Amino acid sequence: MVMTQYGIKYAVHIMTAHFGNLVAKVCETLLRKGPLTLRLLIRFTELTPSQVNNSLLILIQHNCVQAFTDVTEGEFGDAPKDDTLYLALFSNILHRMRFSKFVAIASQKLGQDKNCQELLEGLLQNGRLSMEQLVERAESSGRAGNHPISDVVHDSLFKLLNAHFVERCPAPEPTLSPKVEEPPPRKRGAKAAKISEVPETLEQRLIEAARPVEVLRFSMGDTNPEAEKSEHHSQISGQKRKHDDLEIAQDSGDADGPILWRANYDEFIRCLRHKACIEHVRSQFDDGVVNVLSAILEATRSSEKIVKTEITVPLSLDNIYEEVMKNEVGRSMTLDRVEASLAALGCPGMDDYKINLRRIIEQAQTDEVESIVLKRYGRDAYRMFRFLSKTGGLVETEKISDSSFVDKNEAPKILYRLWKDEYLYMEKVALTVPRHSLCLLWRVDRYNLWEHVLDEMYHASLNLQLRLAHEIEENKELLSLPKDNNNKPLVKKMHHFENVRNLLRSSLVKLDDALMLFHDF
Amino acid sequence: MRKSEGPSSLKRKRPDLGTKNSSGGALIGQEKVLYDLICSKQSMGICTFDMKRETKFAESVVTKSLKSLQTKGLIKIVQHYQNKGKKFYLSNDFEPAKELTGGNWYRDGELDKDYINTLKQVCARMIQRKKLMTIEGIVESFKQSGAFKVELSREQIEEIVNALVLDNQVMEVKSSGFGEFEFIPIGKICYKYCTQGGGLKGEPKTGAMASIPCGVCPRITYCTPNGIISPATCVYYTKWLDF
Structure with missing residues (x-):
């Protein structure tokens, strides 16, 4: 989904809060103007070259900007020109608000491993770190117990890499040719070709081009025996590759200097997507269905190549049952119940069962939009909107009011309000038979509406942040008060402020989930 | 324009016609014309304006005839559900159509x-x-x-x-x-x-957006960080955070 106006404003606000005005200005220029060369960036921002340079370094360090070489064909027989351009990575900027969620996921999946958690936190806070820097950080925190610090860091990193929570940094400056490239050789084979998609946006193309090959991406180092394990892991996941590819990648990638590590946002987003699917199913079905879905997602996780996997890889009933049994709650389920749960999830499979995750996500998105319609425009509007949403096509006013039990005098007014706020699409049709009249047809235009809702959500997130900043500013003196204060009115005020802060923060977290639903899933 | 001229010119002629034909019998004839017209419209009914246009009778004649037909229990009046002032005349043998009443679920023109x-x-x-x-x-x-x-x-x-x-x-x-x-x-x-x-x-589950003031704000399009409507001064926020 595209960046909207408020999306950019929100991203700039995040950057200002985290890195100050200069970096935010550079980032904003890149977000608004698209990829730029250093020269143009300096001209547009009207900052000094060193200021722009430093800002770019910060942005690259924190994975918010990716540099690339753009090869343009020379005119009139000249040699091809290559420029270094900088592209702001919008999604990565928004991910900065999700760091606490990422840490929580990692700590849950890795069994509350404190060392892993600390290492991940370090990477999230600092953007990119080398092994040496990671060890230095661990040393300064002094939490290693009896083991040598470097071993502890090594083990933690290995665990995080195995879980794909951490990855090697992408190539610093990949070359992007003007035409859409042929898929790299590693994507040979019918199976891989089916899974891989041609990236749509420049951002996606660039990320794809800069990303180290799968084997290298999650391996500690080429001399390391663990690399073999990791390779074995990715072979299981259906991406067989030859050793030649490894060499190619080393040549093109980070051959110079120490290997830099960073958090793999994709993996966290994938986990959050699974969680969102499960939560949505939980709101509709019983625990049995939830268990079956969780089991399938767990079993097919390693085969997922992209974050937005539409349909899970086929699994047989026996495989699913086996996976369900691993779970404590699942052990009480009979095979019949598992089959019924699969049917409830919309799996018509006879031998192989596949779950359409895209549909679950779409339903969750629809629920979110409908809930806004209900709150903002009332129950009658909610029914009409749902009717139009279900029908899909253009429907005339009278039919809408008839089907949704809304008074025929009220229906046009409500529909007009929804149309005015861009929640509906309207088309006028002039009728000549039986008499001259104007007929209004209405439709839910999903694509535009989703974008509109997303923009409103960015706006709302920005507002929540600004209000939170305002509340903190207003109650600054309360924060400096000692905790054992006996002044009753002051204590009451402090409690109120804390409640306000918690409410705003929790709302932000929830709204961010909804944002991901529309932007990342 | 012409419409207003028409009835007024008829107005002078018609009573003469009536008195010429028979004493009082002519009115029955006009009533019959009107009644037939109303019947022909079946469940859709007809309003006085259309009656006058189709029969070219004077307004007073139409009004009088309709009253008479009503007292005889031959016709009934139905209000249009969208325009309460517009009355439709229907034969008593027919039930009003959906287009007039609004449908099965409407009573007296209201849902x-x-x-x-x-x-x-x-x-x-x-x-x-x-x-x-x-x-x-x-x-x-x-x-x-x-x-x-x-x-x-x-x-x-x-x-x-x-x-x-x-x-x-x-x-x-x-x-x-x-x-x-x-x-x-x-x-x-x-x-x-x-x-x-x-x-x-x-009640459907309230979504993340719908549970904060911005989700239901009718003025969200006018809201800007330092504008007249801004999150820092927003009354909806103040109300929401006042607990």
């Missing part, structure tokens, strides 16, 4: 919301009790309950169930033939009560 809500509640309770029902089952339950004096058609019950689906109180599911659908043929549409997703009393 009978109380009646519909009662029906919806009864229907929702039926489905809630049985957990899963087919439309035939619901129709049968309505018949057996005998709670309503007027018998509802299958179409009407279907409309009520569909409204419950739109309210998100009831879910439309296809039978898979096993589990809870054991006794229902595969592929048959069934209705299931939303127990969890529906939340309290069928």
